[in-house]
Amino acid sequence: MQHGKYRFVAGFLVTPLALYAIFVIWPFIQAIYYSFTDWTGLSPEFAMVGFKNYTKLFSDPLFWKSFQHSVLFVILLPLVTLSLALFFSFMLNVGGRQRKDAAISGVRGAEFYKIAYFFPQVLSIAIVALLFQFAYNPRQGALNGFLQALGVSDPPEWLGDPKWALWCVMAVLVWSTVGFFVVLFSAGMSSIPRDFYEAALLDGASRVTTFFRITLPLLWDTVQSGWVYMGIMALGAEAFATVQIMTVGPGGPADSTIVMPLYVYQKAFHDGQAAYATTIGVALLFVTLLFAAIVMRLGRRERLEY
Amino acid sequence: MGSTSAQHPHDGLGRRDLIRRSAALGVIAVPTMGFLSACASSDSGNKQVEKGKTSAANPLGVKENAPLDVVIFDGGFGDKYAVDAEALYQKRYPKATIKHHKTQKIQTELQPRFNGGTPPDLIDDSGAEQMDTGVLVGKDQLSDLTPLLDAPSIDDPKTKVRDTLRPGVVEMGQFDGDQVWIMYYAYTVYGVWYSRSNLAKLDAEYPETWDDMLALCAKAKKKGVAGWTYAGKYPYYIPFSLFPFIGKIGGPKVLDAIDNLEPRAWYDPAVKAAFEAYYELYQKGYILQGTPGLTHIESQTAWNEGKALFIPNGSWVENEAAKTTPKDFQMAVAGPSSLDKSDKMPFGTLWAAGSEPFIVPKKAKNPLGGMEQLRIMLGKEASANFTKQVSSLSSLRGGTTGLKLPPGLSSAVAALDKAGNNVLNPRLQDWYTDLNKQRIGVAVLGEMMAGRMTPAEAVKKCQAASDATAKDDSIKKYKHR
Numbered sequence: 001m002q003h004g005k006y007r008f009v010a011g012f013l014v015t016p017l018a019l020y021a022i023f024v025i026w027p028f029i030q031a032i033y034y035s036f037t038d039w040t041g042l043s044p045e046f047a048m049v050g051f052k053n054y055t056k057l058f059s060d061p062l063f064w065k066s067f068q069h070s071v072l073f074v075i076l077l078p079l080v081t082l083s084l085a086l087f088f089s090f091m092l093n094v095g096g097r098q099r100k101d102a103a104i105s106g107v108r109g110a111e112f113y114k115i116a117y118f119f120p121q122v123l124s125i126a127i128v129a130l131l132f133q134f135a136y137n138p139r140q141g142a143l144n145g146f147l148q149a150l151g152v153s154d155p156p157e158w159l160g161d162p163k164w165a166l167w168c169v170m171a172v173l174v175w176s177t178v179g180f181f182v183v184l185f186s187a188g189m190s191s192i193p194r195d196f197y198e199a200a201l202l203d204g205a206s207r208v209t210t211f212f213r214i215t216l217p218l219l220w221d222t223v224q225s226g227w228v229y230m231g232i233m234a235l236g237a238e239a240f241a242t243v244q245i246m247t248v249g250p251g252g253p254a255d256s257t258i259v260m261p262l263y264v265y266q267k268a269f270h271d272g273q274a275a276y277a278t279t280i281g282v283a284l285l286f287v288t289l290l291f292a293a294i295v296m297r298l299g300r301r302e303r304l305e306y
Numbered sequence: 307m308g309s310t311s312a313q314h315p316h317d318g319l320g321r322r323d324l325i326r327r328s329a330a331l332g333v334i335a336v337p338t339m340g341f342l343s344a345c346a347s348s349d350s351g352n353k354q355v356e357k358g359k360t361s362a363a364n365p366l367g368v369k370e371n372a373p374l375d376v377v378i379f380d381g382g383f384g385d386k387y388a389v390d391a392e393a394l395y396q397k398r399y400p401k402a403t404i405k406h407h408k409t410q411k412i413q414t415e416l417q418p419r420f421n422g423g424t425p426p427d428l429i430d431d432s433g434a435e436q437m438d439t440g441v442l443v444g445k446d447q448l449s450d451l452t453p454l455l456d457a458p459s460i461d462d463p464k465t466k467v468r469d470t471l472r473p474g475v476v477e478m479g480q481f482d483g484d485q486v487w488i489m490y491y492a493y494t495v496y497g498v499w500y501s502r503s504n505l506a507k508l509d510a511e512y513p514e515t516w517d518d519m520l521a522l523c524a525k526a527k528k529k530g531v532a533g534w535t536y537a538g539k540y541p542y543y544i545p546f547s548l549f550p551f552i553g554k555i556g557g558p559k560v561l562d563a564i565d566n567l568e569p570r571a572w573y574d575p576a577v578k579a580a581f582e583a584y585y586e587l588y589q590k591g592y593i594l595q596g597t598p599g600l601t602h603i604e605s606q607t608a609w610n611e612g613k614a615l616f617i618p619n620g621s622w623v624e625n626e627a628a629k630t631t632p633k634d635f636q637m638a639v640a641g642p643s644s645l646d647k648s649d650k651m652p653f654g655t656l657w658a659a660g661s662e663p664f665i666v667p668k669k670a671k672n673p674l675g676g677m678e679q680l681r682i683m684l685g686k687e688a689s690a691n692f693t694k695q696v697s698s699l700s701s702l703r704g705g706t707t708g709l710k711l712p713p714g715l716s717s718a719v720a721a722l723d724k725a726g727n728n729v730l731n732p733r734l735q736d737w738y739t740d741l742n743k744q745r746i747g748v749a750v751l752g753e754m755m756a757g758r759m760t761p762a763e764a765v766k767k768c769q770a771a772s773d774a775t776a777k778d779d780s781i782k783k784y785k786h787r
Contacts, residue, residue, distance in 0.1 A: 138596030160599030
């Protein structure tokens with residue numbers, strides 16, 4: 001009977017595993033394989049070249065620049081976005097003034113803010129990037145219009161200035177993703193029993209203390225998975241779309257906004273160097289894996305049951 | 307991707323057994339593997355149509371009932387001119403079915419078809435997603451267009467197509483040998499674009515010397531008008547007037563050396579002189595404020611609104627900016643002003659070259675049909691229709707006779723006449739796209755014009771970028787012949 005059971009289970013698993021193997025594992029293997037060839041992406045012929053693409057990668061200053069920017073993204077973006085989201089959702093759920101009917105509540109108008117924060121999430125990242133491109137326009141843009149109204153005579157050129165461009169891109173990414181995490185953390189916070197807060201308040205704990213002693217520890221699992229998720233967005237599609245749509249060049253000015261996925265795209269689809277592009281892609285894979293491993297490792301804590 | 311074909315279900319007994327055992331896997335795996343090996347290319351199923359009978363009306367020997375598959379880049383020119391030309395093809399070959407497809411994503415859509423060995427018969431390989439023709443030629447993916455060039459033109463059976471084209475068009479389509487791989491259908495005039503009426507407001511005409519240029523900019527500045535603007539976000543528009551300026555100062559040899567990636571090409575004094583002249587525009591505040599953050603459209607609009615006098619551009623700008631151009635704008639183009647008397651070439655020297663590259667893939671099913679379509683497009687009827695619709699010259703010499711042209715285009719024709727043989731044709735932008743756009747355009751010229759790099763540094767960086775490209779053996783190299 002035992003024997004039959006495994007066969008039964010395996011029968012169910014065959015389809016999803018096969019799908020996973022074909023559409024997820026196989027492309028990975030293919031990409032790694034291509035990184036050892038000189039495939040141009042424009043013809044079916046190619047030859048094996050060994051580690052040539054990898055030696056080229058290590059001495060390619062532009063790759064290292066894109067690497068730096070991607071690493072900066074993956075460190076800063078989750079930190080800023082998640083901190084903001086945690087702060088907002090704390091204020092929306094438990095940060096409010098004490099009222100008659102409930103000891104614990106959010107700030108006034110919390111329901112409205114929740115919806116407002118989530119708005120950017122409804123827009124596609126491409127639209128967001130396009131809108132911000134207009135806002136950053138140094139001549140007619142909303143941002144400089146505002147600054148000029150305040151009396152700034154020589155406002156920055158934002159995306160046109162290498163000192164500002166990367167930060168401009170990051171600000172857009174934070175703006176467009178923070179709402180999602182506000183909603184995610186709000187959901188997590190609402191499942192924390194109110195008694196805990198009430199007990200803490202009775203003991204005279206301040207809001208800051210309740211946040212660090214109660215909310216954060218109980219929300220840790222959600223924060224951790226949010227961290228990985230945000231990091232992957234900062235390394236991948238989201239970062240690519242904003243840089244590709246908004247920046248000078250794209251990737252400029254003076255390569256100040258080039259990120260790894262953009263470099264992959266340029267090599268594969270502009271320069272006819274698909275094999276080298278997959279090599280950068282493999283490097284990106286390792287950065288992503290490393291990031292996920294570090295976050296999981298650092299974030300390991302004892303799970304609290306409640 | 308050759309390896310995947312070994313996994314085709316019909317290859318081995320073992321695999322067939324496996325699939326029989328787990329039907330669920332098989333149902334998914336069979337089509338998927340088939341798909342993979344299709345995308346992995348092999349010439350299976352790709353049969354070219356036979357050659358038809360040649361005749362006076364059909365010199366290429368197109369098979370009359372063979373289907374024709376055309377892909378057109380749907381950019382500034384749209385695709386109506388091509389649809390109209392296909393109607394002419396249909397008239398000649400009523401039995402043929404024509405498949406027309408327009409797209410902006412040339413490479414995304416066509417890359418898999420090239421890899422799968424089933425490319426279309428004629429492609430307008432243009433736009434931001436242009437496929438690198440150098441790579442395509444290097445990998446033997448294109449048809450030699452010599453039969454087309456040696457065929458009689460559609461209007462005059464005594465003249466070969468080759469002899470009806472504008473200067474430089476055939477040479478541009480060649481790479482190493484005599485074969486011609488690309489037919490540039492449009493003919494673009496690059497240079498300094500301006501509005502006659504806006505200059506008239508300052509009692510000025512186009513300045514023939516750089517001193518006059520600076521004086522005019524100073525005059526404009528007093529009235530709150532900037533001298534120049536450019537596509538700050540895509541600084542590779544700057545070369546449209548800067549490269550012919552270099553060529554005018556130092557002669558075509560300087561540009562040839564740059565194209566040939568010679569070790570000291572950028573250190574030629576002409577380069578530095580031109581860079582310094584342009585840098586002075588920045589230093590004296592003659593560049594429209596905020597320009598480094600503007601896209602090509604935004605900068606053209608500011609120029610249309612009269613906020614800046616001059617803009618480096620190509621003759622497509624008249625069509626592209628049509629919506630924002632005021633009626634009395636009187637758009638015009640000129641070659642670079644003379645820097646001083648020691649310039650090697652006279653005022654009027656112009657950069658003009660073929661654009662809108664059409665290619666016929668080698669593995670196309672009906673390559674002769676693709677060439678015949680080009681022959682039709684290079685006839686007077688289709689060419690005049692093209693010029694009327696998109697306000698651009700075609701590569702057909704004298705293709706504009708008898709047409710009433712819009713102001714920008716007629717000024718381009720006049721500029722071409724004035725230039726005579728002094729037509730420059732720097733090739734960096736089609737030979738080394740990445741070097742021209744990213745390494746030199748964005749990373750150097752954009753920085754210099756924004757005032758963040760001195761001309762001396764810019765020269766050094768251009769040479770370094772050129773050297774890096776010369777050293778990179780994964781990039782195919784070309785030389786002026």
